[in-house]
Amino acid sequence: MSELHDLTVAQLATKLRQKEVSAVEAARHFLARGKRHGDLGAYLATDEDVTLAQAAAADRRIAAGEAAPLLGVPIAHKDIFVTKDFPSTAGSKMLEGYRSPFDATVVQRLADAGTVTLGKLNCDEFAMGSSNENSAYGVVKNPWDRARIPGGSSGGSAVAVAARLAPAATGTDTGGSIRQPASFCGITGIKPTYGRASRYGMIAYASSLDQAGPMARTAEDCALLLSTICGPDPDRDSTSLDVPAEDFTRALGGSIEGLRIGVPREFLAEGVSADVRAAVDAALAQYEKLGAKRVAISLPRTELSIPVYYIIAPAEASSNLSRFDGVKFGHRAKQYGDLLDMYKKTRSEAFGVEVQRRIMIGTYVLSHGYYDAYYLQAQKIRRMIADDFQQAFTQCDVIAGPAAPSVAWQLGEHGDDPLADYLADIFTLPGSLAGLPGMSIPCGFGNGGMPVGLQLIGNYFQEGKLLNAAHRFQHATDFHLRKPEGF
Numbered sequence: 001m002s003e004l005h006d007l008t009v010a011q012l013a014t015k016l017r018q019k020e021v022s023a024v025e026a027a028r029h030f031l032a033r034g035k036r037h038g039d040l041g042a043y044l045a046t047d048e049d050v051t052l053a054q055a056a057a058a059d060r061r062i063a064a065g066e067a068a069p070l071l072g073v074p075i076a077h078k079d080i081f082v083t084k085d086f087p088s089t090a091g092s093k094m095l096e097g098y099r100s101p102f103d104a105t106v107v108q109r110l111a112d113a114g115t116v117t118l119g120k121l122n123c124d125e126f127a128m129g130s131s132n133e134n135s136a137y138g139v140v141k142n143p144w145d146r147a148r149i150p151g152g153s154s155g156g157s158a159v160a161v162a163a164r165l166a167p168a169a170t171g172t173d174t175g176g177s178i179r180q181p182a183s184f185c186g187i188t189g190i191k192p193t194y195g196r197a198s199r200y201g202m203i204a205y206a207s208s209l210d211q212a213g214p215m216a217r218t219a220e221d222c223a224l225l226l227s228t229i230c231g232p233d234p235d236r237d238s239t240s241l242d243v244p245a246e247d248f249t250r251a252l253g254g255s256i257e258g259l260r261i262g263v264p265r266e267f268l269a270e271g272v273s274a275d276v277r278a279a280v281d282a283a284l285a286q287y288e289k290l291g292a293k294r295v296a297i298s299l300p301r302t303e304l305s306i307p308v309y310y311i312i313a314p315a316e317a318s319s320n321l322s323r324f325d326g327v328k329f330g331h332r333a334k335q336y337g338d339l340l341d342m343y344k345k346t347r348s349e350a351f352g353v354e355v356q357r358r359i360m361i362g363t364y365v366l367s368h369g370y371y372d373a374y375y376l377q378a379q380k381i382r383r384m385i386a387d388d389f390q391q392a393f394t395q396c397d398v399i400a401g402p403a404a405p406s407v408a409w410q411l412g413e414h415g416d417d418p419l420a421d422y423l424a425d426i427f428t429l430p431g432s433l434a435g436l437p438g439m440s441i442p443c444g445f446g447n448g449g450m451p452v453g454l455q456l457i458g459n460y461f462q463e464g465k466l467l468n469a470a471h472r473f474q475h476a477t478d479f480h481l482r483k484p485e486g487f
Helices: 011-018 023-036 046-065 104-110 157-163 178-186 219-229 274-289 303-321 340-348 351-368 373-393 417-421 429-435 463-476
Strands: 043-045 074-078 116-121 169-173 188-191 211-216 260-264 293-297 398-402 438-445 449-455
Touching: 011 023, 011 046, 011 219, 011 351, 023 046, 023 074, 023 169, 023 398, 043 157, 043 463, 046 116, 074 157, 074 211, 104 169, 104 429, 104 438, 116 417, 157 169, 157 178, 178 188, 178 449, 188 219, 188 463, 211 219, 219 438, 219 463, 260 274, 260 340, 274 293, 274 340, 274 438, 274 463, 293 303, 303 351, 303 373, 303 417, 303 429, 351 463, 438 463, 449 463
Parallel strands: 074 116, 074 169, 260 293, 260 398
Antiparallel strands: 043 116, 169 211, 188 211, 188 438, 398 449, 438 449
16 A cells, blocks of 8 residues: 555545545554665654554544544654653653653643554654754654755654655654754644643653644644644643643635735845745745735844743753753663762763753853843843734734745754754744744755745744645645655
8 A cells, every 4th residue: 555655644534534444554554664764763663563553443443433533543753752652762862761651641632532653753862953963863864865954853753754654743842843844854844832732741851942743744734633732731731721722624724815924024134045035935925826915024133032042941951951860760870989970970971962062051051140141131032032023913914934044954064063053943943932833834945956944933822824824825836745756
C-alpha cells in the first residue's frame, strides 16, 4: 500500500472509518518506512509491539462503530513529551533510558482520541537549538537535502512528516521550534496561544514560553490535531488557561474576502535573503488574489526580541534544569568525591555544550547584581513587544512574513558561531514572547530548491482565523503537496 504515506491525516482517517484500510495496516506501513529511511535520524525510539497493539485496539473501536476524527491515525511524538511505553530522553544523555510512569497530557489526549503512536522523535537537547544538531543522539538530516539542517528544536518531527515517515507529529515551540523547522522542511505547523495546550508531562525548557502544537502537511490536519490537543488542564498545569476546547475545523472554509494581512516592515528588511523575500511576496500576492488586503504595519522592537529571549529563556532553563543533579533521577557520575563533586561531574558529563552554555547565561543574568540590569529589563521589554502586537492588531486581522530569514543552511555551517543560530529565530521570537498563536505554511522554494515558509501570526485565541487563512491559501496553491525526491 505505497499510497498510504501520501495521504493527509484527514484522508487517511476517512479511509480508516470506511474500513478501506485497517489501523494495523497503516501502522505497519509507516513503521516500515521509518526503518527504510532511518539514515535521516528522525526517530529515537520505536516499539513495534506497542504500536501494533494500539493499532489493533483502534481497529476494535472502529469495528464497534466509533467514528472519532483521529481514530486509528498513526502519529509520532517529539521526545520532549514523557510517555509510559517509550523512553523519554529530551535528546539528552542526562535522561538516557528514562521511562516515565505517566503520559504527558498532550500524548494522553491524542491516545484517547484513538491515535496510534509510531515512536519518539529526535530533537535538540532539552529543546535548545535551531538546527537539531544539538541532540546527544545524532543530527537529523533534511530530506530535501541531506547535507542541510532540518531546523530545530522539533527537527525530528518536521523530517518525519516531510519524508512521509508519519502523517503527523507533535512538536513544541519555545522561540519558534515548530514554525522554523516546518518552514525548512516544507510542512505546516502551528503553535497555539500560550496556555491553550497543557504543559503537563512536557520536559521543561523555559516555562513561560514552552507550548505544544501539531506538525502535519496541511492546515486541515493541524486543525484536527489541535482540536484534540487543546483544552484546560488546571489540576496538573498551573499555566493552563481555563478556555474550553474548540473544534478548529469549523473555522475552515470561510471566506477571506477583506481579511487585513499586516506585513511588518521589519520582517522584510535587510537581512532577509532575496529568495525568501521573493517567495513571501508571491504568497502575499496570492492572498490579494483571494480577496485579502495587504496592510503595512510596524513591530518596532523586533530586533530586541533576540536579546530579550536569550536572557529570559536561559534564565528559566537554569532553574528548570537544576533538578538534573544526579540525585533523584537521570545520569549520575560513576566516580566522585563528595556531593558537590557529584553535582559537577554529573552535569558536565551529561549536558551538551549548548545546554551548558544556556545554563551559564541564565545563572549569570539571575545572579545578584545582574538581575535588575538584565532579567528585569528583559521582562519589561517583553511587555512592550506584546503591546506592539496589540497596536498592530488595531490595523490588521493577521500578521504575515517569513518564518526565517533564509532557507535551511548546511550541516555544521554554524558550528563555531552559536549566535548565527540565534539570529535565525528573529521572526518567530516576537510572537513567542507575546504568547501569540503562530504558524508556518509552505509558500515556495528558494536557493537549492529548499522550501520557504510563510509565517502567520494571530491575536490571542485566534487559531481558527489563522487556520482558515492557511487553508484558503493551500486550496489555491500546491506547495504543501510537494515532497522531497525519493520519498
